[in-house]
Amino acid sequence: MAESVRKPPSSILEHQRHCWHYGDLLTCGFGRLRSKYHPTTAKRPDQTYIDNALAADSSIERVKTQLGLVEQLQSSLLPLLQGQINSLSLALDLSDLRDHPAPKLALILRIQAELDCTLDQIKYLVATLCPNLQPISNRTDDNHLKEFKSYRLCRLRTNFEGILSEQICEIFETADNIIKQMELSSAPANSSCADIDSLKKSLDRTVCGASDTIKSIADCFQASELAIAQHSWQDIRLEIEEQHRSILKKLNRSTRLKLKSDHFRAQSVIQLARLTLPIFKLSKVFFAKLSERGLARERVPVHTAISSDQINIIAESVDSVAERLHEIETFLDCANRRNGRSDQVITAAAILKGKFESPLFLVLLHFIPLIPDTEGLHRQKHYQDWCVTWNTHMSLAIHNFTLAAKSYTNARP
Known part of the structure; x- marks a missing residue:
């Protein structure tokens, strides 16, 4: 009798296997995304892709291409990214994960795939806008380039490839640790991690920081040059x-x-x-x-x-x-x-x-x-x-x- 009490019902085991299936996919995915987008390990897009994207018969056509990329970044990709990191934070609500783990993990898995797609598009777009820039201090001859002066473009690249990418990877790492700490994957919990509530607070803080950086990226083309100069x-x-x-x-x-x-x-x-x-x-x-x-x-x-x-x-x-x-x-x-x-x-x-x-x-x-x-x-x-x-x-x-x-x-x- 005691043995039957100690043995979990088959339905509970099946539920655990179901959750772990999603959880293992998520932890594997978060690790892959951190490697793909972290500033220390990310690979620059292929130069051939960039050259083809900017191939044009005239400088006017090239500017039109650049303006189209900026419009896509500001009106589509950045709002999409903001919505996706907000959705990820909401999906990692601790009480919902405890009460409804399987559907929440499935939702996070979908958001993870969407984030990968959006970040990949932004990565290629930024690389196309900022292919091979001279250092800011050397550009004394770009007075006529309007919104495509090297100072703006360098700031765009720094904000995305440096600051935002690191913040996003921190979000991925914290989300991964939350899933492990809640035993929603077969991977062992990290003993050096903070408690789950502290991890969620850390996640929310990083999401706020990433939101500020997304706004700064939008300002690269919306704000005046005087306002941009005062950013720091x-x-x-x-x-x-x-x-x-x-x-x-x-x-x-x-x-x-x-x-x-x-x-x-x-x-x-x-x-x-x-x-x-x-x-x-x-x-x-x-x-x-x-x-x-x-x-x-x-x-x-x-x-x-x-x-x-x-x-x-x-x-x-x-x-x-x-x-x-x-x-x-x-x-x-x-x-x-x-x-x-x-x-x-x-x-x-x-x-x-x-x-x-x-x-x-x-x-x-x-x-x-x-x-x-x-x-x-x-x-x-x-x-x-x-x-x-x-x-x-x-x-x-x-x-x-x-x-x-x-x-x-x-x-x-």
């Missing part, structure tokens, strides 16, 4: 904000009186630190004015006469500025310990001034003149006047700081 600004702008906040904290009199080692003590260092505050504030204001709350939200055309090299100058300006500001902050900390060299910070301040000149000039040349002046608002004049005023204030702030730094060289505290 956010983290560095926060870094500049933190640098500014750190100096303010070290200048705070109430905390300085507590004689904390990192707070500015010598009067000459305090004076120098105070003179950096306008520089930090104006740096923050500059990037804010050009960003989504300022110039980037104006109705600037999607493409201008700017080159990829010049877009890259604007894109990298925030990194260059943050680096110089970090040198200034480091000098203040060294000066506070009586071992600072002001010749280095004077050089950093001079370089900082130059790092603003190129992006400021490019914005005045390529973007501000194209802002439509509607309803008598005179938006162009507003931005032109703002640039002149901002430049005057920044020049004065750097001049005042440089004079004080030179005095510090001659008469250290």
